Amino acid sequence: MRVGTVREIKNHEYRVGLTPESVEELVRHGHEVWVEQGAGLGIGAHDAEYEHSGAKLIATAAEVFEGCEMIVKVKEPQADERAMLREGQILYTYLHLAPDPEQTADLVKSGVTAIAYETVTGPAGSLPLLKPMSQVAGRMSIQAGATALEKAHGGRGVLLGGVPGVMPGKVAVIGGGVVGFNAAQMAAGLGADVTILDRNPDVLERLGNHFEARAKTRFSSTANLAESVAEADLVIGAVLIPGAAAPKLVTREMLGTMKTGAVLVDVAIDQGGCFETSHPTTHDDPTFVVDGIVHYCVANMPGAVSRTSTYALNNVTLPHALSIADLGWKEALLRNPHLAAGLNVHAGQVTYEAVARELGYSYVPVDAVLD
Template sequence: MIVGLPKEIKNNENRVALTPGGVAELVKHGHTVYVQATAGEGSGFTDAEYTSAGGTILPTIEEVYNIAEMIVKVKEPIESEYKLVKPNQLLFTYFHFASHKPLTEAMVASKAICLAYETVEKKDRSLPLLVPMSEVAGRMAIQKGANYLEKPLGGRGILLGGVAGVNPAKVLVLGGGIVGTEAAKMAAGLGADVTIMDISLPRLRYLSDILPANVKTVMSTTYNIREAAKNADLIIGAVLIPGAKAPALITREMLKDLKPGAVLVDVAVDQGGCIETCKPTTHENPTFVIDGVIHYCVANMPGAVPYTSTLALTNATLPYVVKLANKGWGDACREDEELRKGLNVINGQIVYKSVADAFNMSYSPVENHL
């Protein structure tokens, strides 16, 4: 198969979908890999390294899209890329369709095959291609939150871990999945007073067992969220419903009760955000303020640490990329239920129900296309 590796062009997105090692693995299986010039530079990988791995460098993104049967990316195509996508071309990347109707409509119109990292799902309901970036984003959320709590950046001027004789900051984490767990670990490690909420009692029992003593577990209800938010210095939004829009747990009306200079970090922004006042921001302009509360809503947080993120992502995606290249998307998805759940759009039809429901668009079961 001919595989294309374009350079990411989303604002301040420095990740790349495959390391040179990943390219070498595809070449070993007999596939041809075309890499856009400088695609890996932001992550610390040179064109020479891709060439040594067996890849072929092409100067422009147009050439990569034009020749490739499968495009492997990190982030969804942005508007300038829509016209480059071809019918029957397989795109394997993070899409997060349910939060972006123009992207959904463009990919339906392209008649391409869109296989989304974030909805590839194992039998135990875990999301193997979301895990590595969720780990990065959860840990980064605390780093960024701690930073924006500093007074020169508009925050309350509170040190996350406090010092002897001074109470630490209060951190509220909404969601006990991978992002929330990693955020709680990081915040606890820095000495913060942490509360983590989830709607699953078994999950809360598990988190209570594994997390440090300075982390409290609380059932997630509207009342509990409202009361905890009033006292929080830093709130992390870490709620995910696979393939669907995240629910708004911190509402616009709640902001008036939050502490002035409190910080909200919405890691769920890719899926529409679990903070009602959230809107996607960039690493270039990461924050905005509403009612004296700082909102940090960068939609590609792991892009700020691209070396770590690219290695972590390739570790997770490469086995699936090789399977798709070896068998073609149809046979691979027929044989592998995990990959089959990643299919979101096929030849002009939405085949993932949550995406169709998000925009009241027509839905066609994936089985009709395999």
């Protein structure tokens, strides 16, 4: 199979779909790999490294899209990229379709077979292709939030860890999954006063056993959530419903109870955000203020630490890329139901139920496509 990767064009997105090492693995499996010139510069991987790994360097993204059977990316295809997709082509990348009707419509129209990293499953309902970026985003959320809390950036002027004789900042983490765990770990490491909210008693027990006295756990009832948000200097939104739009847990009314200059970091913004007042921002202009509360809503946070993120992502995406290339998409999905859960769009049909429900499409089960 001819597999291609291109330079990402989303604002300040420096990751790349395939590292030179991943290219080498695909080539060893007998596949041809096309790489757009300069695609890996954001992770410090030069064209010569790709050539040494067996890739064919291609001058433009258009040529890669035109000539390759499978496109491996990181972020969802932008409008210019979607215009280059064609019927029967395989797109393997993050998609986050539920809050993005324009992208969904374009993918449906293109006839492409689109497999989304974020809905590929693992044992016990895990999301192994989302996990490494959730780990990165969770850890980055505290760095970003701590910076936004500085007075020069519009915040309250609070140091999360405090100093002797001065209380530390209060951090509320909404959601105890991978993002929330990593955010809490970073915040607790800085010495902040950390509270993690979740609705699953098993999750709360696990977090309580892990953090012991370094972080508190609290059941995420409406009243408890409202109280924790009102008390916090920094709130991390870390909720996820796989493939679906995030629930709006923090309302605009709650902002009125918060301290002026407090910070909200919405890590769920890829799925529409979990704060009512959120809208996507970029690394160029990461924050905005609503009712005196600073919002950080960058939709591709891990892109800022591109080398770490790319290698972490390739560790989990490459095995499936090899399977798709070796067997063809249909046989690969038939053999692996976890990979089949990643199929979101195929030949003009929406094959992921949450996306179909959110955006009003007829839902076609994956099994029907694979018959």
